Amino acid sequence: MIEAARFREVMASFPSGVVILTAFGDDHQPRGLTVSAFCAVSVDPPLALVCIDKTSNTLPAVQHTGGFTANILAAGREHLARRMATKLSDKFDGIAWHEAEGRIGGPVLDNDSAAYAVCTLRDTIEAGDHWILIGLVTEGRHVEGVTPMVFTRRAYS
């Protein structure tokens, strides 16, 4: 079996976007984390997946919400990607967001996204040290003229 460090090097060579995955805790406070493991699964029905570490503090919020919002970060938001990749409890301080229509999914970021997808949780699959969360995309938008962030080999561009 490939050793963990080499596996990470190999996978880091595959460029991805950067998503801030959000949900609401049982106190109705926003929770979220930075995620690169996000992709489309199906068009009919519209499904997308994310892979979340079992130690993530955001997982209970996703369960509580019964869904999540995938906020696809705009280029130039490295500070937000780094902040959301911490275990701080005040990650959302100073960040503008609103609730999606019908109170489905998690917070939609107002100023930092190139696009977003609001999802209801359809399936949860155990995979090693992560959970694969499959969401049914109920709503989404992209922001014309905003370039998405790209992440590869631990660098943002």
Ligand SMILES: Cc1cc2nc3c(=O)[nH]c(=O)nc-3n(C[C@H](O)[C@H](O)[C@H](O)COP(=O)(O)O)c2cc1C
């Ligand atoms: C660019 C980047 C991509 C990341 N991708 C993932 C990912 O796909 N899945 C994951 O579980 N964690 C990922 N992380 C790590 C989490 O963001 C980090 O562990 C975070 O502190 C978890 O926060 P939480 O425990 O509050 O949910 C990524 C971090 C960065 C900086």
